[in-house]
Amino acid sequence: MDALLSTDLLILAAVLLATGVVAGLIAGLLGVGGGIVIVPVLYHLFSLIGVDESVRMHTAVGTSLATILVTGFASARSHYNKGAVDTDLLKSWGPAIAIGVLIGVVVGGNIGSEALIAVFAVIALIVALNMAFRPDGTHISDQLPGSPFKQLIGVFIGGISVLMGIGGGTLSVPILTLFNYPIRKAVATASAIGLIIAVPGFLGYIYYGLGLPGRPDFSLGYVNLIGFALIIPTSGFFAPIGAKIAHAIPPKLLRLSFAFFLFITSLRMIHDLLT
Template sequence: MPAEFSLLLVAALAATGLVAGVLAGLLGVGGGIVIVPVLFYIFTAMQVDPGVIMHLAVGTSLATIIPTSIRSVMSHHKKGSVDPALLRKWALPMLVGVLLGTAFASVVSSAALTLVFATIALIVSLHMALGKVERTLADELPSGPAGGAVAGGIGAFSAMMGIGGGTLGVPILTLFSYPIHKAVGTAAGFGLIISVPGAIGFVLAGLGDPSRPEGLLAVGYVSLLAFVLIVPATVLATPYGVKLAHVLSKTALRRAFAVFLGFTAIRMFASLV
């Protein structure tokens, strides 16, 4: 790997970590919505085997979300915007969803994972951009089996996309009349429930894959090199995103969420053409 490319790689990953950290605090998304597509393009530039590019991007992203989510939850908890009761209620069904999503992701193609990521990101982006803040499906969150199904779905699709629970969790919670700022803080907790078992699953799934590149120091489908470069910047930047989350209006939060998701989705669809 040329020295110039190595320096560019370090700078790109560090910058990715900074942006991901701000988004993790601001939107409760764990940063994966930025990390996955950036890693996808970086690994493509490095001529990594196309068959494992998305698996490496998703697995590495889930690993980086672990420390980010911890920092984000702590910051939001200090501001009273985390709902511990909901986290306890949804933890088990969400974990089951994560395990199912990780198992599915380990056997499908890289293109299939890219399609899943782009499709869901675009749907959520359009909802956040065009949907009215006041528009809801119900006055409270579903309980019983319905609530478990919602939690499991968030876990499964988030694991397949390599993202924190906020990308799906925030819009879903707000559809059930959940306050946006509390949704963001609680969704940061979803990210922890999703990222730990998800990252472990991608490590185990990729241990015997000979297509993994040596230069990325990959353990299974998690790149230790990318992890070490992204995480410090992400953890450093997360508290600044939390401060912004408690300053910006509901409309500003929804628009910021929609812009980043929409841009990401378009870029990922383009890669499939």
């Protein structure tokens, strides 16, 4: 029995470490903070180990936001050193994104698990379809809209991202490119946006999860410390590598592969909701 338990723990550790590798590379390559990979993996792992359904998705989201503190910082620093981060956009958009995050934290802390899963599944499906079928260079305007529409977009990005446990790049990169914003600068700036989302986001999920029953062992609120500790070493190490690769390769094949992953993930979550 002990041997079986040890084997299960080793498998769990290996999966979480591998998740960190993929999340770190994706964070650097696409500026998405890695959460779009971490959340579904944690959700299904928590299901396998019997974490209560009522807190399963919240804990996946909270833990993901905690990891983005490290992957987002490492990725943003690497992009910043290359001069690719648009600091002017961060200054003008940051407050609106932060307001959206605060709204999203309150909503996320007070809605049920099924609603949180539905948000992730639907947005992931939309993002996957956009990645797979939107022609390169497609845009609706040559620049971002003025106030207050620009701020409303920032609130939307912050609110939805913190509900999904993602760094913001999953939404901000396609939105920025819709307004003819350079893709590499969008990716770089998105990694910094992830920090604006992750800091208040993970603190909020700690607060709303304190003392609740059914969470996995070694959890602080909705943040699972074991998942955080095992994902961080590899994700933090591989995020700068992903950022370097992003400046050296054409992103089309990567984008299509990632779109397929998101498509399958969203369908699996929708299936879980329906059954």
